[in-house]
Amino acid sequence: MMTIKELSEKLNLKLSGGAEGLTNEITGGYTSDLLSDVIGHAEQGNVWITLQTHKNVMAIASLKELACVIIVNDLEPSEDMISQSNEENIPVFVTSESTFEITGKIYNLINK
């Protein structure tokens, strides 16, 4: 299984917060911007790929025990999202890539 750190290095993801959670392992991923969809379908240890940048993202990541959050299209996470990511030790990354591109790359890396 791959750790978040390994994944972020392979994909050049920029870390915004939650550095203490980098050694967590990844079980898979879920791509969605609808919060209740993530609540209903994401699994523990998943990478969550989204364009949402507010604090509630971290509340859901914590409740669902997700591995990390990746924000696409170089969007910036809000300050309170970053501070909660540090409190929960759930890493938040930013990528310049689109949802489609980054999801495809992660899918290939995880399913090797």
Place this chain on the structure above:
Amino acid sequence: MEFEFIVEGGNFIKAGTASSQLKKILKQLNVDPKVVKRVVVALYEAEVNIVAHAYSGVVQITISTESINIRLVDEGPGIPDINLAMQTGYSTASSEVREMGFGAGMGLPNMKNNSDVLNITSEVGKGTIVEMSFFLNQ
């Protein structure tokens, strides 16, 4: 064991406080992680519904050896047609709420799927009462 939390309408910063606290409590009580997941998901959705739609609300949680019972009482606009509200994809959320990724009409279905019993009663112009039960020994 009984706990009570206040939920403020419109305050998305605090949305999820009760579910996050309850998660810690249930973990300390060694409740089956699968049950904990169902409870916190259903409670989070119910909390967000109060934040998104009502003016204020109270969450009352009772934990016994057999079950976890959650009652959410809000002061708000109420739900005119509960069957319609239960349909996946139906939502009356504002555009601001939708932009945040809420209001996709999946909250009540998530609550139904994750609880063992779900009861909703509502009075238009007054408020809504949501009761959920989760059985521990199944």
